[in-house]
Amino acid sequence: MPAAPKSRSPKSRAPRSRRGEDHLDLVAELIEAFAGSEDLDATLAAALARIASALDADAAGLFLLDGEFPGPDARLVCRACVGPIDVTGLELNAGIGIPGRALARNRTELVADAAGDPDFLAPATIGIDYEIRSMICAPLSHRDERYGVVELLNPRAEGRLFSARDAELLGLLATAAAIAIRNARLTEALLAQNRLRRELEMAADVQRTLLPPAPDADAPVQGLNRPARGVSGDFYDVLRLPDGRIAFALADVSGKGLNAALIMVKAATLFRSIGKRVHEPGLLLSRIEVELCETMAFGMFVTMVVGVYDPARHQIRLANAGHLPPLKRHADGSFEEFPATDPPLGIQCRLENDRYRETSFSIEGGSLYLYTDGASEARDADGRMIGSDGLQALIARHAGAAPGTRLTAVADAIGAELRDDLTLLVIDDSEAAAEQVQPRGRLRGVADLVAQTIPAEAGQLKIVRRLVEAASREAGASVEWAQDLVLAVDEACQNIIRHGYGTAAKAGAAIGDKIEFSIRKAADGLEVELIDYAPKVDEQDCKGRTLDDVRPGGLGTHLMHALTDLVQFRSPPKGAGNRLVLTKKLAPGVADPSGADHDDNDKGSGSA
Amino acid sequence: MSFKVKDDAGTSTVFLSGEIDLERSPAARKTLLDTLARRQALVVDLRDVSYIDSSGIASLVEAYQKARTANLAFTLAEVGAPVMRVLSLARLDKVFPIRVAG
Known part of the structure; x- marks a missing residue:
C-alpha cells in the first residue's frame, strides 16, 4: 500500500464529504461480495461499477494478466469496464504505460495529471477516442503474485483530479479483489483436480472389472496387474474355451494415463468378445487391430501377445504383435524367448484377414511367462534394469511355488516402487503334465x-x-x-x-x-x-x-x-x-x- | 496312524500293517521301541504288511539290536512274500529269527 499523504488537497475535500466516511461500508460490502461469490467475473464487474460510482470516476477497467509476468508475452486483458466506451476484451502490453508501472512496482499509481507523466500512453495511441486527464491504477496482487490491474479514469466532477485518499481506497479494494481471484483460482484448480481424481478412480474401477477374477493359486494360467498409478495401460485376460483349451492375452498400450487406459479398455473388450469366436491367435490379433485402428489416435499403438494353451496336448500357439518376447521355462530349468515377428497393433492397420504370424511349441512340464516392461525395466538395488536375465533369475528362484504364488513372489521381488505398470502372466504345464x-x-x-x-x-x-x-x-x-x-x-x-x-x-x-x-x-x-x-x-x-x-x-x-x-x-x-x-x-x-x-x-x- | 500292540504274559506283539515306507517307518520304529520298554519278549507280526522299504527294515534292525542288548527275545512272525523278498535281498533273512507265515 502506498502511504497516504496526511495532507489533503482542498480540491479533493469537497466531493469526499459527499461520499461518506472513507467508504468503509463499501470496502466491507465488496469483501463480503467477493467472499460469497460463485461467479467471480460477475462479482468483479459489479464491484468495479460500485467502485467507479463511489469514487465518482467517469470510466473504470479491470484487466487480468495473461502470460508470464514479467515477460515479453505478458498481456493485460480487459475483463470488465464501465464508462462511455466498452473496451472489454482489449489487450494491453503489460510491460508499458501506467498499468505496466503499477504491476512492475506492485503498488497503486496515482497519476493526478496524466499529461505530465512520462510513462503515460494516451488511449489515442491504440486507436481509442478517449482523453484521460487523471487516473489511478492499482495492481490486483496478493503478496508477489500478480493477477492484473484495476484502473479508474477521470473524476466526473468538473476540474477535479484523483487524490491520494482515492488511490488508497482503490488499493484496498484491489487487494480484496485479488484475494478473491486467488481463492477462486485455487478452488478451481482443486475442483479440477478432484474431478480428475474421481474420473481416474472410476476408470480404474472399470479397468479392474475387465481383469479376470483371480483363480486358485495352483490354476495353470495366472495373471497379475499392478498399476503404477490409478489407471493402467497394461492388461491381461484369460478365456476358457469350450473345448478345454485356454486363450490368453497380455498387452501394453503406448503412453500413460487416461488415454492409454481408455485404449486398454477397448483392447481388452475386443479380446474378450472376438476371442470367444476366433481361436487362432494370428487371426485374433488382426481382427483386434482392425477395430482398434478405427478409433485409435495417431501415434498410439498397442503391443500384444495372444495365445492358446492346450493342456491336453501340452501345446501353446501364440502370435506376438511387437511385444516383449514371452519367456519359456523348460522342465529342465532352461529358458527360451519368443521374440515378436510382427509390429505392434495400430502401426500398419492391415486388412482384416491379413493375419499375424504364429508360433507353436510344446510346453510339456514347463511354463511360459508373459510380461510388460514394468517387469524387465524394473531396477535392481544398483539402479540397473533387471532385464530378461533378471526376470529369469527371479522366476527360477520361485519355480517351486504354485503358479499364482510364484507370480506374486516375482512381483514382490521386482519391488514396491513401481515406475511403470507391472503385468505378468504365466501358463504352467506342470500340473497338466503330471495328470x-x-x-x-x-x-x-x-x-x-x-x-x-x-x-x-x-x-x-x-x-x-x-x-x-x-x-x-x-x-x-x-x-x-x-x-x-x-x-x-x-x-x-x-x-x-x-x-x-x-x-x-x-x-x-x-x-x-x-x-x-x-x-x-x-x-x-x-x-x-x-x-x-x-x-x-x-x-x-x-x-x-x-x-x-x-x-x-x-x-x-x-x-x-x-x-x-x-x-x-x-x-x-x-x-x-x-x-x-x-x-x-x-x-x-x-x-x-x-x-x-x-x-x-x-x-x-x-x-x- | 498307530499300530496295534497286544500284551500277553511275558510277550508283547506289535502288529505292523500297510506300507512301512519313509513316511510311516518313524511311527513303526517308535511303536517297536516303546513296546521294548516293557522289557518283555517282542514278536513283530508282519502278516498285514504289504510293502516295506529300507527305512522300515532299518526300524526292525534297530529294534532287534536294542532287544539283544537288553537280552530280550525278538521274532519276526507271519512274514509274507513281499517282506521276505526285501529281507533276503538285504541278507537279513539269516539274521532275524523268523517265523514264516503259514
Missing part, C-alpha cells in the same frame, strides 16, 4: 514319455510307487518284477529326499525341493529317470556298501542296485543337481521269477 501320468489318465502305452514333478517329501512316495507299478504292469511285467522296480525307485527317491535335500522324514519339502520323475520305455525294458536340484552327489557314496553296514542309505543303495540292471548317474540338465537313471530289463515273454535268488552283487556293477 497325464495318473494311471487312469493317458497311461495307455508306456512307450510315451510320462513325467511328473513331485515335492521331495516322504508323503509323495506312495504316489511314485503307484505310478511305477502301473507303468510296469502296462509294459507287461509280472507282479514281482513290478514290485522290484517299485522298491528300487522308492529307494532312489528316498536317497534324494534324505541325503540330497536333507529333508527330515516327517517335515514337508522346502519350497523348490522337487524330484522330476519320468518313466520311458527303453529298448528292452523300462528306464526311470529322477532329476533333482540337490547338491551334486558323490557317486562313490552310491556304489552300495557291504551288507554289514545296514545304515539306511547303504541298504537303500544296495537295494537299488540289486533290483535293477543299471544304476547310472547321467549329466543333469542345466540348473539341476543330479540325474539318476534306473534301467530294468524286461526279457521278452519272460517275467522275472519271484523269489529270493537274485545274484545281488553282480547287478551292482551294472551289467547292461
Whole structure:
C-alpha cells in the first residue's frame, strides 16, 4: 500500500464529504461480495461499477494478466469496464504505460495529471477516442503474485483530479479483489483436480472389472496387474474355451494415463468378445487391430501377445504383435524367448484377414511367462534394469511355488516402487503334465514319455510307487518284477529326499525341493529317470556298501542296485543337481521269477 | 496312524500293517521301541504288511539290536512274500529269527 499523504488537497475535500466516511461500508460490502461469490467475473464487474460510482470516476477497467509476468508475452486483458466506451476484451502490453508501472512496482499509481507523466500512453495511441486527464491504477496482487490491474479514469466532477485518499481506497479494494481471484483460482484448480481424481478412480474401477477374477493359486494360467498409478495401460485376460483349451492375452498400450487406459479398455473388450469366436491367435490379433485402428489416435499403438494353451496336448500357439518376447521355462530349468515377428497393433492397420504370424511349441512340464516392461525395466538395488536375465533369475528362484504364488513372489521381488505398470502372466504345464501320468489318465502305452514333478517329501512316495507299478504292469511285467522296480525307485527317491535335500522324514519339502520323475520305455525294458536340484552327489557314496553296514542309505543303495540292471548317474540338465537313471530289463515273454535268488552283487556293477 | 500292540504274559506283539515306507517307518520304529520298554519278549507280526522299504527294515534292525542288548527275545512272525523278498535281498533273512507265515 502506498502511504497516504496526511495532507489533503482542498480540491479533493469537497466531493469526499459527499461520499461518506472513507467508504468503509463499501470496502466491507465488496469483501463480503467477493467472499460469497460463485461467479467471480460477475462479482468483479459489479464491484468495479460500485467502485467507479463511489469514487465518482467517469470510466473504470479491470484487466487480468495473461502470460508470464514479467515477460515479453505478458498481456493485460480487459475483463470488465464501465464508462462511455466498452473496451472489454482489449489487450494491453503489460510491460508499458501506467498499468505496466503499477504491476512492475506492485503498488497503486496515482497519476493526478496524466499529461505530465512520462510513462503515460494516451488511449489515442491504440486507436481509442478517449482523453484521460487523471487516473489511478492499482495492481490486483496478493503478496508477489500478480493477477492484473484495476484502473479508474477521470473524476466526473468538473476540474477535479484523483487524490491520494482515492488511490488508497482503490488499493484496498484491489487487494480484496485479488484475494478473491486467488481463492477462486485455487478452488478451481482443486475442483479440477478432484474431478480428475474421481474420473481416474472410476476408470480404474472399470479397468479392474475387465481383469479376470483371480483363480486358485495352483490354476495353470495366472495373471497379475499392478498399476503404477490409478489407471493402467497394461492388461491381461484369460478365456476358457469350450473345448478345454485356454486363450490368453497380455498387452501394453503406448503412453500413460487416461488415454492409454481408455485404449486398454477397448483392447481388452475386443479380446474378450472376438476371442470367444476366433481361436487362432494370428487371426485374433488382426481382427483386434482392425477395430482398434478405427478409433485409435495417431501415434498410439498397442503391443500384444495372444495365445492358446492346450493342456491336453501340452501345446501353446501364440502370435506376438511387437511385444516383449514371452519367456519359456523348460522342465529342465532352461529358458527360451519368443521374440515378436510382427509390429505392434495400430502401426500398419492391415486388412482384416491379413493375419499375424504364429508360433507353436510344446510346453510339456514347463511354463511360459508373459510380461510388460514394468517387469524387465524394473531396477535392481544398483539402479540397473533387471532385464530378461533378471526376470529369469527371479522366476527360477520361485519355480517351486504354485503358479499364482510364484507370480506374486516375482512381483514382490521386482519391488514396491513401481515406475511403470507391472503385468505378468504365466501358463504352467506342470500340473497338466503330471495328470497325464495318473494311471487312469493317458497311461495307455508306456512307450510315451510320462513325467511328473513331485515335492521331495516322504508323503509323495506312495504316489511314485503307484505310478511305477502301473507303468510296469502296462509294459507287461509280472507282479514281482513290478514290485522290484517299485522298491528300487522308492529307494532312489528316498536317497534324494534324505541325503540330497536333507529333508527330515516327517517335515514337508522346502519350497523348490522337487524330484522330476519320468518313466520311458527303453529298448528292452523300462528306464526311470529322477532329476533333482540337490547338491551334486558323490557317486562313490552310491556304489552300495557291504551288507554289514545296514545304515539306511547303504541298504537303500544296495537295494537299488540289486533290483535293477543299471544304476547310472547321467549329466543333469542345466540348473539341476543330479540325474539318476534306473534301467530294468524286461526279457521278452519272460517275467522275472519271484523269489529270493537274485545274484545281488553282480547287478551292482551294472551289467547292461 | 498307530499300530496295534497286544500284551500277553511275558510277550508283547506289535502288529505292523500297510506300507512301512519313509513316511510311516518313524511311527513303526517308535511303536517297536516303546513296546521294548516293557522289557518283555517282542514278536513283530508282519502278516498285514504289504510293502516295506529300507527305512522300515532299518526300524526292525534297530529294534532287534536294542532287544539283544537288553537280552530280550525278538521274532519276526507271519512274514509274507513281499517282506521276505526285501529281507533276503538285504541278507537279513539269516539274521532275524523268523517265523514264516503259514
